[in-house]
Amino acid sequence: MTEAMTTVTVASFALVGLTIALAAALKGWQGWLEVKRMELGSAGAGAGEPRSAAMERIEIADLKERIRKLESIAACIDL
Known part of the structure; x- marks a missing residue:
């Protein structure tokens, strides 16, 4: 027990x-x-906040860099 x-x-x-x-x-x-x-x-x-022109340029440059990397990946090119 x-x-x-x-x-x-x-x-x-x-x-x-x-x-x-x-x-x-x-x-x-x-x-x-x-x-x-x-x-x-x-x-x-x-x-909704206003952004400065410099912030917009930085974002555009970042997007362009991402696009370039994606295109190189699509073309099978190593960075």
């Missing part, structure tokens, strides 16, 4: 430990999702 009680006690402690670990993981996951929502929200809010 004592061995059976020991087994039940160990199993119950393991179940409680698993529950605590899963609750902590779920809380962390929800926190990570909230951070990503905030990042997406701040990116959408910045879309």
